[in-house]
């Protein structure tokens with residue numbers, strides 16, 4: 001799939017630099033040069049196309065590169081942060097901040113006898129403690145990690161329940177459930193079959209729902225968003 005790299009500017013850059021100032025002052029104090037850019041995924045016709053998740057359902061949302069001393073001497077910045085524009089353009093500000101913060105957590109400072117040097121920091125777990133502290137379990141993998149911690153803590157006595165703990169959690173479980181997705185796919189008209197909507201009634205309580213082709217597309221969108229939010233960054 002063709003990729004295009006574009007400079008980050010305007011309010012996007014302001015948001016990223018705000019995160020840098022708020023949470024990574026050590027990079028500014030050390031006068032480290034961080035460059036932000038977007039990668040845009042497109043199809044063969046040049047239209048925006050969300051990257052296909054890998055077989056684990058993950059999409060790379062961002063990358064942080066730390067340049068070598070030789071590269072820096074040749075004019076490269078200390079760090080290059082590349083963010084997936086296809087995710088960014090639909091993301092909430094809080095998701096954007098969390099993503100920038102995550103990538104900046106990869107940008108570290110190593111104290112050496114010759115002075116501070118930029119260094120690449122690997123993952124501590126499927127995210128960062130600071131990220132979790134500042135933004136909560138905003139992504140699927142962090143929610144999974146959070147559940148693991150709850151299970152571990154409750155080993156002391158409290159029986160953990162498997163009930164959804166919020167509306168978001170309930171939606172996230174439903175929209176990524178293969179059985180639900182199949183039912184939705186089978187029930188919602190595709191829009192290509194000449195059927196605009198299907199009405200399903202439940203005789204025992206007289207209620208009915210009317211899925212349309214938009215319903216199917218919306219369910220798919222929610223699922224893609226959830227999978228993207230749970231994506232692992234490289």
Ligand SMILES: [Zn+2]
Pocket residue numbers: 102103106123233234
């Ligand atoms: Zn990462």
